[in-house]
Amino acid sequence: MTELGPGPSFLEHLNRDRPDLLPGTRAVLPADAGAQVPHGTTIVALSYADGIVMAGDRRATMGNVIASRRIEKVFETDSYSVIGIAGAAGLAIDIAKLFTVELEHYEKIEGTRLSLDGKANRLASMIRSNMPMALQGMSVVPLFAGFDTFSGTGRIFSFDITGGLYEEVEHHSIGSGSPYARGALKKLWQPGLGATAAVHVAVEALYDAADDDSATGGPDTVRGLWPVVYTVDATGAHRVEDAILADMAADIIATRTASGRES
Amino acid sequence: MSAQYYVSPEQLMKDRADFARKGIARGRAVITASCIDGIALIAENPSGSLHKIGEIYDRIAFAAVGKYNEFESLRQAGVRYADTRGYSYSRHDVTGRGLASVYAQSLGAVFTAEAKPFEVELAVLELGATPADDTLFSLNFDGSIAEQPGHIIMGGDTPALREAWNAYWTGKDLAAAGIDEVIRAAALVLPGVGEDPGDAHLLEVAMLERTTSTGSHRHFRRLDTPTIARILGAGK
DSSP states (O other): OOOOOOTTOHHHHHHHHOGGGSSSOOOOOOTTGGGGSOEEOOEEEEEOSSSEEEEEOSOEEETTEEEESSOOOEEEEETTEEEEEEEEHHHHHHHHHHHHHHHHHHHHHHSSOOOHHHHHHHHHHHHHHTHHHHTTTOOEEEEEEEEETTTTEEEEEEEOTTOOEEEEOSEEEESTTHHHHHHHHHHHOOTTOOHHHHHHHHHHHHHHHHHHOTTSOOOBTTTTBOOEEEEEETTEEEEOOHHHHHHHHHHHHHHHHHHTSOO | OOOOOOOOHHHHHHHHHHHHHHHHHHSOOEEEEEETTEEEEEEEOOOSSSOSEEEEETTEEEEEEEOHHHHHHHHHHHHHHHHHHHHHSOGGGOOHHHHHHHHHHHHHHHHHHSSSOOOEEEEEEEOOSSGGGOEEEEEOTTSOEEEESSEEEESSSHHHHHHHHHHHHTTSOGGGSOHHHHHHHHHHHSTTOOSSGGGGGGEEEEEEESSOTTOOSOOEEEEOHHHHHHHHHTTO
16 A cells, blocks of 8 residues: 655654654653652633633742743644643643644645644643653643634633543633632633633632642742733634733732732 | 667756656746735636645745646645754744755755656745845756746746746836735736636735734735735726
8 A cells, every 4th residue: 555644743754754853752760750850830721702711820840949930831832722731841841842833734734724623632642642751750731722713612621641631611720729720710700701801810810829839820020920821712812911911910919918818 | 688778868867857847837837026015926726725835934935836746745845844943943943045955955866866857846935024135946847946036937838927027027126016016917927817806716826924914923824815806906
C-alpha cells in the first residue's frame, strides 16, 4: 500500500522526523524530582452569555519557594481557543507551545480550522503521551476552553494525566488553589453573565484561591502584576488589558476591606 | 544485455527543461505584486478548494503554477519546514530566504537526479515593513532562483501577460498603489477574467497584510468571493 505523508499533524511530523524536539523525555527521574522544578498553580474558566473567560494567577512554586511571580499560564492557542496550564511549568509551557503550533499547522495544511472537539481530542492525546513523566511527579493538567463555531457557544474541557477528556459546564478550576476557586465560583457564577461581570468573577475566584492557598498568587499591587485573563467569543480570543484588571483587583480589595470581615 | 545509448548532458537537460516548460505553460497564471497595503497574490483559479496560493508562516506566502500534486507537496513541505524551524528556534528565525533556498535545492536535486523534473514554478514572498523591504523570490523547475523587484508573473503565456501588466502600470507607481487597484489590474491582465464582479469566482486572491486588523502575528489573509466581487465592481 502507498504510504501517505505525515498528514496535517505537526506532532506526528515531529514524532516521525524530529523526536528530539518533543517536550519531556522518557528519562527515569529521582523520586523527589517533582519538588525540584517550578509548578504552576491555579486556573479558572467560566462560561458567560457570549463565550468563555479563562484566568490564571501569576505564581509558580518550587516546594515552599516562590519560583516566579510573573509567570503566564494562560495562552491563546488560536483565534477561538485558550489553554490554561497547571503542573510542572516547564513541561506544561512546552506542551502548550507545541499544541499552539499543532493547531496552526493543521489550519495551514488543511486550509480549515479544527473543530473545538477536534482540538480537545488532540490535546488529550498529547497529555496522554506525557503519562510516564506524570507518574514521576511531572504531571501536566491543562484546562482548555474555546468558542465552538458550529454550535455558537463557549465550551470548557478538563483533562486528567491519562488523557481523559471531560467537558465541564458553567465553570471549572484546576491547580492547587482550585478547591477554593471552585467554591467561590459556585457562589459568584450566574447564568447569562456579561463579559465584564464574568471577568470580575474570574478575578475574584482567583483572589479567594490566593487567600487560602499559599501556592496561588493574589493581585500584586506592589509590582503591578495582575492575573492573565482571556475572553473568547464569536469575535475571537481577546486578552483583558492590565488597566481593567488593576481596577477590578482594587475594587475587590476595597470591598473586602470595607466589609471588615474574616472572609 | 541492453545497450546504453549515449545522450549528451546538454541534450538531456534541454529535453527535461522543455518537458517541464510545456507542463507549466498549459496551466493558468498567477500574479503576485508588492504594494502599499502588503503583497497581493492573485491567481486565475476557478476551483474554490484546490488552492494555488497558500500561507507558509507569519509573513511568508507561497504561490505556484503547474501540476497541483507536485506544488501541493512542496507547499506542505514548506509549512513543515517553517513550523519546525519556528518551533525549535523562534518565530523571528523563519525567513523567506531560508525557505526559498531549501526549495531551490530540492527542485534542483529532482531536476538532475529524478526520472522526471517537477512541472512547477514557485514564488516565495516575504512581507517587509515597507514595499521596498518586501522580498519576492521566484523559483524555476530546475532549481534556479531569482529575487524579483516589485512583482512576479508565472504560468500561462507569461511574456504576453508581462507586457499587458507593464502596459497597465506605465506612468503609475505599483509600490504606492492600494490592494484594490492591484487586484483590478491583475483581473484585467489575466486572460479569461474580466474586471467584472461576476468573474470574482474565477479568481483566487490572498494577501500578506502589512498591518493586520486583529493584531495577529499571522499576516496572511484569503479574500472571499463576495469581497473580490466588491473590489472588482468598485473599479467602474
